[in-house]
Amino acid sequence: MGLTIKELVPIGERILKQNGVDNAGHDAEALLGFEIGFDKQKMFMNWTYEVEDERSESYFDLINRRAAGEPLQYITGEQYFFGHRFCVNPYVLIPRPETEALAEKAVQHLQALGGAKSVLDLCTGSGALAVSIAKACPRVKLTASDLFEQALSVAKHNAHELGVSSRIDFIKSDLFASVKRGTFGKKFDLIVTNPPYIRTGSLMGLQREIRDHEPMFALDGGIDGLDFYRRIAEDARAYMRPDACIMAEIGFDQAEEVAGIFEAAGFKDIEVFRDLAGLDRIVKALS
Secondary structure, three states: OOOEHHHHHHHHHHHHHHOOOOOHHHHHHHHHHHHHOOOHHHHHHOOOOEOOHHHHHHHHHHHHHHHOOOOHHHHHOEEEEOOEEEEOOOOOOOOOHHHHHHHHHHHHHHHHHOOOOEEEEEOOOOOHHHHHHHHHOOOOEEEEEEOOHHHHHHHHHHHHHOOOHHHEEEEEOOOOOOOOOOHHHOOEEEEEEOOOOEOHHHHHHOOHHHHOOOOHHHOEOOOOOOHHHHHHHHHHHHHEEEEEEEEEEOOOOOHHHHHHHHHHOOOEEEEEEEOOOOOEEEEEEEO
C-alpha cells in the first residue's frame, strides 16, 4: 500500500530542510503535485490520496535534486510571471517577481501612448518581458533579441504557447548588432531591457541555486556590473523615435550610476522607480 500525500510531503520537507533549502514545505508540496499532476487545491482536497510506489520513488528523486540546490523552476520547467506560465530551463534566467515592476511600467507607458507602437526587448532570455507586454497590449509589435539561440528557442516557445508569436520578431543579436532600426523599418517607441548587472566579483557569493545552475553569462555585468548599460546607452538613441522611452532593470544599488550613464549619453527626463520591496529597480529615460 502506497504512502499518502499527507505522509509524503512532510518527509520531503524534512529532507529539504536538512539540506538548507528555503521554503522547504512549499517546495516539497509543489514537487509532489508536479509528480502526480495535482494542483495546490487538488492536493489539499485529497490529502489522504495514496501515491503509487513508483510515483513516490520518482518524487524522492525530485526531492534529492532540489536538496542538491537545483532550482524548483528548472525541475518543474515552469515559472509564473505577470500572471502567465512560462517555460524555463537552464539556458535562461528564471523570471523574478521584481522584474514584474518593469513589465508593469512598460505596459502602463504603452497604454498611455495608445495606438500601434513598436517595442524592442534587449536580452529577452525566456521572453517573459516581451510576451507579457504583447499579452497586455494587443496592438503593440515587438522585436526581442538575445545572443543565444537556446534562449531564443525558449522565448519562441513561450510566445507560441501564449498566443503572441505573430507580433514578436525574435532575432539573434549581441544587443543592437543585428537589430533593424525598428519593427517594419520604423524606430522604436519603447526599449525595455533586463541586462546582466551582477558584479563579476559577486557571482561566487550568490545563492547556490543561482551560482551553480543559472546561466552566468546572463548575470555577469562586468567588474562594476555596468558594462551592458554603457553599451546600451551608447547605441540606443539611434534606434529610438524622438521622445521615445527606454526602461532598464537595475541592481538595487545602481540607480545613481545607471542614471548617470544615460544622462551622459544624451538621454533626458531620467526617473528611478522602485519594486514592491521598496528597492530601486528601474531607470527610465527619454531619447
